[in-house]
Amino acid sequence: MKVTIKDSQILKTVNPDLVQAHLQATGWHETGRIYNDAGAIWRLKKETADEYEILLPLQHNLGDYAERISDILKTLEIVENRSQVEILGEFITNYPNFTVQGAIVQITTPIIDKLSGEITFLCAVFEKLQEIKTELADHDYILAIKAYQERLPIHCIGDLVKVDNHFVLKNPRNFQIGNV
Structure with a gap:
């Protein structure tokens, strides 16, 4: 097709x-x-x-x-x-308001004195599985840990940017877990 x-x-x-x-x-x-x-x-x-x-x-x-x-x-x-x-x-080098639907494959150790860290998603970007990195904090970071531990799908929106052949999700928002 x-x-x-x-x-x-x-x-x-x-x-x-x-x-x-x-x-x-x-x-x-x-x-x-x-x-x-x-x-x-x-x-x-x-x-x-x-x-x-x-x-x-x-x-x-x-x-x-x-x-x-x-x-x-x-x-x-x-x-x-x-x-x-x-x-x-x-x-594509940037895609505003990109919808991420996938799974969390990696979580970095939280930053000292803050409940935040880098999250790596695996999801489809233009029909190809790609890793996308983003920074999450507070409640979204806790939800990400839960999704990672329980292998639950995630959903969020952000500005997708390609940096040195890697994707980064800037300004993540509306982070949700489960089937959305």
Whole structure:
């Protein structure tokens, strides 16, 4: 089943520098710039197929930024024979109001004089199991310990950020345990 990413909020979070690095690493070549460096034209020539072209927007404030990123995902899906979801997962660096549903796999020892510590979740991020780290305190930290000990599923919302190929959940809120 093919999934087409149409959520403009998600598409707007894609950093053009990450797309550009991916294109360079996979054999694409920049052939020009348009509209005072608002976009870059990238081309790939495959021996067994026609030439492919991508228009990479370089400025987030462009009105059609999300649509151009969607077009890039469609082209890369064909060229790389991978799903758009898998490709997008490599490009996301931050995702505000991300819903985490999963299990706690690790809890650090609480910080001295505070009831808080680092928690590691295991959950699906763009159809791929990923570890996500976050800091919890007070009542949420106690609930996390209970969920970890009793192997209960958890649910919370926060701002997902990718740091050095690892995910971190900033501003966690609405932390709950059990089937939600």
